[in-house]
Amino acid sequence: MRTVYVNGDYLPETEATVSIFDRGFLMADGVYEVTSVLDGKLIDFEGHAVRLERSLKELDMTAPVTKDELLEIHRELVRVNEIDEGLIYLQITRGAPADRDFAFPDPDTTPSTIVLFTQNKPGLADSQAAKKGMKVISIDDLRWGRRDIKTVQLLYPSMGKMMAKKSDADDAWMVQDGFVTEGTSNNAYIVKGNKIITRALSNDILHGITRAAVLRFAREAQMEVEERNFTIDEAKEADEAFITSASTFVMPVVEIDGIAVGDGTPGRVAPRLREIYLDESRKAAV
Numbered sequence: 289m290r291t292v293y294v295n296g297d298y299l300p301e302t303e304a305t306v307s308i309f310d311r312g313f314l315m316a317d318g319v320y321e322v323t324s325v326l327d328g329k330l331i332d333f334e335g336h337a338v339r340l341e342r343s344l345k346e347l348d349m350t351a352p353v354t355k356d357e358l359l360e361i362h363r364e365l366v367r368v369n370e371i372d373e374g375l376i377y378l379q380i381t382r383g384a385p386a387d388r389d390f391a392f393p394d395p396d397t398t399p400s401t402i403v404l405f406t407q408n409k410p411g412l413a414d415s416q417a418a419k420k421g422m423k424v425i426s427i428d429d430l431r432w433g434r435r436d437i438k439t440v441q442l443l444y445p446s447m448g449k450m451m452a453k454k455s456d457a458d459d460a461w462m463v464q465d466g467f468v469t470e471g472t473s474n475n476a477y478i479v480k481g482n483k484i485i486t487r488a489l490s491n492d493i494l495h496g497i498t499r500a501a502v503l504r505f506a507r508e509a510q511m512e513v514e515e516r517n518f519t520i521d522e523a524k525e526a527d528e529a530f531i532t533s534a535s536t537f538v539m540p541v542v543e544i545d546g547i548a549v550g551d552g553t554p555g556r557v558a559p560r561l562r563e564i565y566l567d568e569s570r571k572a573a574v
């Protein structure tokens with residue numbers, strides 16, 4: 289049984305509760321972060337903490353804990369749950385006012401709700417899926433216009449995952465006005481020659497913490513990076529494709545809409561970037 293964190297308390301998961309009036313439950317009025325754990329240490333914690341602050345600010349929400357407290361809670365959960373490899377999920381909502389109302393409650397009388405729990409994932413780094421590569425399908429991007437804020441409105445991405453499953457694929461890449469935005473829970477990339485191509489940051493995509501680190505490592509390794517839009521047809525004709533996220537690190541994409549990317553194997557660039565990312569982020573883990 290896991291120990292989870294809810295509003296200041298460490299509790300067995302079966303005893304942790306949140307009000308039915310919580311705005312996270314009623315209105316998806318909340319933000320989240322997912323931080324990976326390798327060797328019992330937090331990967332890219334600083335980046336996730338900074339993005340969380342930004343998400344909260346964009347939604348006029350107040351942080352219930354400081355960054356130092358947040359780090360302490362993450363570490364305590366890793367310790368008590370004995371996580372060597374896995375994930376830590378964090379969610380903050382606008383809290384539970386006395387009644388349902390579209391207007392935001394007064395933060396002085398309605399404190400935000402904070403919940404964290406661990407997910408044990410042995411083999412996260414040494415993943416079989418990374419050796420094989422994954423298959424994606426393309427779908428219309430029907431999400432709202434502020435995808436740069438990491439909100440818990442994940443119904444459409446969840447539907448996208450199910451559409452992929454039905455097509456015997458692993459994930460869906462979303463397409464808006466002819467261009468790929470991102471995967472359901474990851475950033476999307478293609479490789480042409482030695483060039484890594486990925487959509488530039490804007491409100492259209494989540495500003496991935498893994499994306500930032502991987503692009504930095506790629507540039508440091510003298511790889512060329514181009515931040516621009518690409519179409520799904522360009523992706524199908526690319527030499528390689530891959531995704532990044534805190535839970536998959538760097539994961540090759542070997543098939544798009546049933547068409548093999550390159551020779552249908554993970555290729556050269558994505559596996560190398562995965563190795564560099566895992567090495568470097570392990571060294572910097574806290």
Ligand code: PLP
Nearest residue numbers: 473474475494496497498533534
């Ligand atoms: N894009 C979307 C839509 C996501 O949901 C996520 C992660 O959940 C990402 C990209 C990758 O972000 P990160 O690397 O910070 O995990």
